[in-house]
Amino acid sequence: MTDTYITLAHGNGGRYMRELIEGTFARHLGNPLLDINADAARLPWDAGELMFTTDGFTVQPLEFPGGDIGSLAVHGTVNDLAVAGATPRYLSLNAFIEEGLPLTQLDRIVASLARAAKMAGVVVAAGDTKVVRRGEGGGLYLATAGIGVRTPGIELGMQTIQAGDAILVSGPVGDHGIAVMLAREQFGLKGELASDSASVLPLTRAVLGLPGLRFMRDPTRGGLATVAHEISRATGLQAGLQQAAIPVRDQVSAVCEMLGYDPYYLACEGRVVAVVAQADAAAALAAWRALPDGQDAALIGHMQPGRAQVVLHTPLGGTRILDELEDDPLPRIC
């Protein structure tokens, strides 16, 4: 690993990406509004506050069971606003299209994007397209920026997290990562596992009224383990996760065992990790389980005093440290 050239590890959501963002982007662009630890920027405005966020998408293949790069580009940005406690309103869309992409495929993808936007209640209000020469792009890259309305009176953030708070996840982890990997058929593996790609707005709305809600994040690049790491780093607390409580589908576990992946690092695109005061944990869980996308929601651990790291407690009473991600298990997953 050299630090003079960009490597794939600079894009994997782990340490190298954090160092790149801190050392290059945040260093130059630093300003009080640009919080590299937040999912969306909070923008002071004349009446009320806007939330503003952006995300880029390079998933390969462009279409996979349960979604495509178009719906993903809506869900990614909508979900960043949703977990920040905002109601998404407007999106912008950039498309970098590689010469040679079949127009029929582009049409399907844009149609899917439009459906996802409609379902999430957002309007694509601005857009731009660029075409790059054959070989200079990966078929299609998308970027979306989103503007949302901040829900008044809600103060979410990692700084509100306390020892004893419960960690919840809204559903099984790793579906998106494994679904996309299987769609590549690169290991001769096939499967009909669908991505979890979806708007998490119903999930975030269901718990936004709970006074004990501290923080939410969608575990995309780097997965559940990376979100737990970010919380642990920011709070100085230990994230203790109970392996037996973390929902993982059998098919995801089977593929992970076969290929040596760890499901806790795999991307989800329709799940929420929430940190909630223990007193409200049962209410949050009940609210999620009442929703179609939250039926497998689970309380998976607690924030606790101790060394600031992520500790996985195994069913047999052992522990395993979930280190910060370094190698990219699955590039171009979102």
Next chain:
Amino acid sequence: MTDTYITLAHGNGGRYMRELIEGTFARHLGNPLLDINADAARLPWDAGELMFTTDGFTVQPLEFPGGDIGSLAVHGTVNDLAVAGATPRYLSLNAFIEEGLPLTQLDRIVASLARAAKMAGVVVAAGDTKVVRRGEGGGLYLATAGIGVRTPGIELGMQTIQAGDAILVSGPVGDHGIAVMLAREQFGLKGELASDSASVLPLTRAVLGLPGLRFMRDPTRGGLATVAHEISRATGLQAGLQQAAIPVRDQVSAVCEMLGYDPYYLACEGRVVAVVAQADAAAALAAWRALPDGQDAALIGHMQPGRAQVVLHTPLGGTRILDELEDDPLPRIC
């Protein structure tokens, strides 16, 4: 030219790109706010109105005399807001980085982006980075989305244009296109011509108070001729341009003659084309000429009745039709 695969002509700002945007993007995403003929979306909000826009950047080489992809990514989006009559406030930034890009170069580019943002008075409030494998990207692609405050009481738009209105340009055309082309050294040509890449905010502010100001646009992809075409198509009027009045630098003319380019189709990144009621044309020109970036501003023609096309009147009394752009003279220019 086939219409089943994306070709480079789909990205050149001309007819094929318009058909792609109308036939695919606007067809699926159509909504009252998404105006594919506007530079920025006008967003109703509680107090006042936001303007929201986005642009993607794939210029090659990444650095060139007078600018780089970083400053360009600020100017492009700032200028889209400026010509729409807004004051830019916030930007989002997406970076698609190719594995292998030297970090020192990325650092220079992001630093340049930060300087350009500071000079234009905008804050980068959100960002995201993706890294793609070597060979899957062109070094670096950027996308920026921008939020601005709409200036109250100003009604700009092509629908306000009338026969007899004057067409103004704020400075020489084609500098950016030729500067980038020379930086490639692909024809064995070298030169020290600098791009005109800059924020046009001083220029737009200087004329925003004129009651006769109808419409402004920055002539980027497709250049002056494409802006004139867009105006002509939207108004049903003829755009009559006086060749002798259009400012073109000697070095730009020389390269164009050598390579068979037409300077009126070359991208500018720091110029404004304005349509102004004849009664206010002299005032607009004087306001621009008082600025460092407007010293070569010129009245270059008029909107007039007749067939809706762009007619170039040559110094010897002849005429030449400037057709809608089809072939891309210089791909990856912005």
